[in-house]
Amino acid sequence: MTVKIGLIGLGMIGRDHLQRFNQVITGAKVTAVCDINRTTADNLAAEYHATAFYHADELINSDLVDAVFICSVGPAHKAQILSAFNAGKPVFCEKPLTPTANESREIIDAEVRSGRRLLQLGFMRRFDPGYQALKQVIRKGELGEIMLMHCAHRNPSVPENYTIEMAINDSATHEIDIIRYLLNEDIVAVRVDKPRKKTRRAYAHLQDPLIVIFETESGVRIDDELFVNCHYGYDIRCEVIGENAIAGLTEQALTCTRSVAGMSHHIPHSCMERFATAYDREVQNFVDNISRGEEMSGPSAWDGYVVALVCDAGLASLKDGQRHDVVIPECPALYA
Ligand SMILES: NC(=O)C1=CN([C@@H]2O[C@H](COP(=O)(O)OP(=O)(O)OC[C@H]3O[C@@H](n4cnc5c(N)ncnc54)[C@H](O)[C@@H]3O)[C@@H](O)[C@H]2O)C=CC1
Ligand SMILES: O=C1[C@@H](O)[C@H](O)[C@@H](O)[C@H](O)[C@H]1O
8 A cells, every 4th residue: 555645835844845755755645746846746746646736725625634743833833733624634744733732732632532653743752763772772771760851952053033932942942842752750840051252153143052950850950052053063962970880872984084184084965864763763663653553652742742842941031031841741641
């Protein structure tokens, strides 16, 4: 069976996934594409031999589509996910689930009413070989009691429409999810620190870098450097500090050059380059679950909701600089 995919949102990541479906993924074909920009939809539909739509609901309800793949902007996610649920179709949605926790809660309630997991969320880092290996090290107990974690989220640059809030609810979402995945516990408090210095490479409206401090249920303290105009590359770092040992992600390059200038290796320039394997695996996971007639697995709407709760607390801290608690309601049985 070939799963017929309807892909909504044909911007940066939407095009990357479109190419992935065309070149890497087995068992699926993009039969329909949708963008509010008609020219974009028409051009990509022609290039990929798909049908163009300009309204998400029409694509979602079309017979051309078995499963919905959402790559539109965050504020558009809720309506498109709920529409896919109404149509009873499995849905992959890029992160964030929604920009606020209240909107995410509506998605949880709708999925719980449906009685089955219909959604996989695009927290692709859970499919990254490096993070998976790090989780194994933690699981084996080699580090002893975990005390601290250091994360860095460095992007070469961001466009002018990137706001300071997005540093929290668009970029830091990845660390918030991966902290929960690695440590297997929730975040209970957040504080955002605005350093006095900012890079001249950022647009005037943006404070960059930021430091976010998280605390987990067991008391692990995590610092996350968000530096989205770091210029030199797309560099994601993570180090877990245990009482007996310390473990972290290694450099991702496969080769290293020695010359009179010293030792050097390539640094990725985009998330698409750094996480290519992770994206391939998350999308194949989505397709395989559908092909086997199984419920969705991988990052869930609940993960998206909890991350949104942490983001809401982070946004409050962004305003007042104070530590904000995160209160997480009881998890419905569907996600246990
Ligand atoms: N997992 C990851 O590492 C990444 C995830 N993302 C996420 O993917 C989503 C898209 O991001 P980008 O591709 O960078 O944005 P983008 O701005 O490059 O593209 C968004 C596209 O969606 C279209 N669009 C907007 N509203 C729409 C609607 N209501 N219906 C149909 N099309 C609509 C726009 O016209 C545009 O073509 C965001 O949620 C972002 O957070 C983006 C980059 C990496
Ligand atoms: O998800 C992503 C973008 O939306 C976000 O804006 C970037 O900061 C992240 O590095 C990237 O992975």
